[in-house]
Amino acid sequence: MTSSPEIDVELPPYLVPHSQDYIRILYADDSLLIVDKPHLLLSVPGRHPLNRDCLLSRLEQRFPGVAAAHRLDLDTSGLLVVPRDKSTLVALNKQFQDRAVLKTYRALVYGQVKDDEGQIDLPIIGDWHNRPRQKICTKTGKPSLTHYRVLDRQSNSSLLELKPVTGRSHQLRIHLMALGHPIMGCDLYAHQEALSAAPRLLLHANQLTFKHPLTQGLLRAYSPAPFDIKGLLALRPG
Numbered sequence: 331m332t333s334s335p336e337i338d339v340e341l342p343p344y345l346v347p348h349s350q351d352y353i354r355i356l357y358a359d360d361s362l363l364i365v366d367k368p369h370l371l372l373s374v375p376g377r378h379p380l381n382r383d384c385l386l387s388r389l390e391q392r393f394p395g396v397a398a399a400h401r402l403d404l405d406t407s408g409l410l411v412v413p414r415d416k417s418t419l420v421a422l423n424k425q426f427q428d429r430a431v432l433k434t435y436r437a438l439v440y441g442q443v444k445d446d447e448g449q450i451d452l453p454i455i456g457d458w459h460n461r462p463r464q465k466i467c468t469k470t471g472k473p474s475l476t477h478y479r480v481l482d483r484q485s486n487s488s489l490l491e492l493k494p495v496t497g498r499s500h501q502l503r504i505h506l507m508a509l510g511h512p513i514m515g516c517d518l519y520a521h522q523e524a525l526s527a528a529p530r531l532l533l534h535a536n537q538l539t540f541k542h543p544l545t546q547g548l549l550r551a552y553s554p555a556p557f558d559i560k561g562l563l564a565l566r567p568g
Contacts, residue, residue, distance in 0.1 A: 348372075348383050356409075356551050361544050362422070363393065363412040364551045369530050373401035373410065385410070399423060400431075400497070405517075408435070408535025409553050413543075421543030426497070434537035435492040435502060436481075436555035439511040440524035443488040447479040450505040454498040463518055464500045466508055474498045476505045482559045487514065487527075489559045502533060532557050 351368035358364075365385070367373065372384035389396045389412060396412050399422040411431075413419040425431050453471025457463040465471075475495040482489040488511065492502055503519050506512055512520035515528030534555040542549050 345380055353385060353388060354553075356553070357549065358393075360414065361418045361542070362414055363389065363396070364538065364549070365389070365410055365412055366553045367402050367407055367410055367535075369407040369556075370404060372404055374398050386412070400426060402535055403500070403531075405515075405531035406533045406535065407556060409433075409538040409551050410535070411538060411540060411549075411551075418543050422540070425540055425543075429495065430540065432537070432539040433494060433497075433535060435494070436534045436536045436557075437490045437492055437502065437506065437513050438528070438532040438557055438559065439488050439490055439506050439513050440520065440527065441486060441488065441511050442483050443478070443480050443490065443509070443511050445480075447477070450476045450478065450509055452505060452508055454501060454504060456499070462499075464498065464504050466504065472496075472498060474501050474505065476502060478506075484559055487559065503531075528557075 347370050349368040349370040351371070353368065354366035356364045356366060367385050372381065374386050375382045375384050386396055386398060393414055395414055397419045399411055399413050399419055402408060402410060411422060413422050452466045452474060453468060454464050454474040455467045455471040457465040473496060477493040477495065479491045480488055481491055494501055500518065503513055503516050507519035512524045513531060513533050514520065514524050515531045517525060517531070534553070534557070536553050536555055538551045540549055541547070
C-alpha cells in the first residue's frame, strides 16, 4: 500500500480592506497630532508587505517622524494622538502607562442593557488557538476594567458610553459580549443577528483627554460617532 504524496498549498496572503476615507486632522503642532482614524484603516503597518498601508504610513508622507503611542482596531474609527518626535512619544507612553489619558467611546450594542450604568471587571488573555480573538480567563487573564453608561435605548439596541480603564486588545468588544450585549457589526464576538444588524462595527473613539507633553496644558478632543441609536451611518462617513 502506497501513501498519497503530500501537496503543499501556499495560500494567498490576507489583504486588509483599506478605507480610502480622508484622515481628519483635528489638531497639529510641532510635537503631536490628534487625528480621526477612519473605519477599515490599520493604525500601524501589517506584517505582510501588501498590508503596509495604514494611518501612520499616510501621515508620514506629510509629517515625517510620526510614531504610534496607541492604536485602534482596524474596524474601530475615532480619535488617536500621534507623536511627531521621540521625546513626545516617551512622554505620551508614560501617560498611557499611568492611565492619565482619558478615552471615551460610543458603541451601539445588541439588546436593551438593563442597568443605566455599571462596570465590567473581567480578565482578558489572548485565545491562542483562535487568533486574533481574545477570551475571558479568571486564571491567566490580565485585569481588565470597563465603565459603561446607557445613553439611549431602542426596542432591541442600546447606545452606550464606554470608558476603558485598562487597554487590552479587543477589551470593549469582549467585555460587552460577556455582558450579553455584543457590539453590532462585530465579526469576532457578536452572534449572527447582532453581526448582520450593521454594515460595520459600531464602535467609535469619540473623546480623548491628556496633557500636552511640552506645555503641560490639557488637550481635549471630540469626534461625533458616525452612527445613531438606530445604527444608521447617518452623521458622517467613518
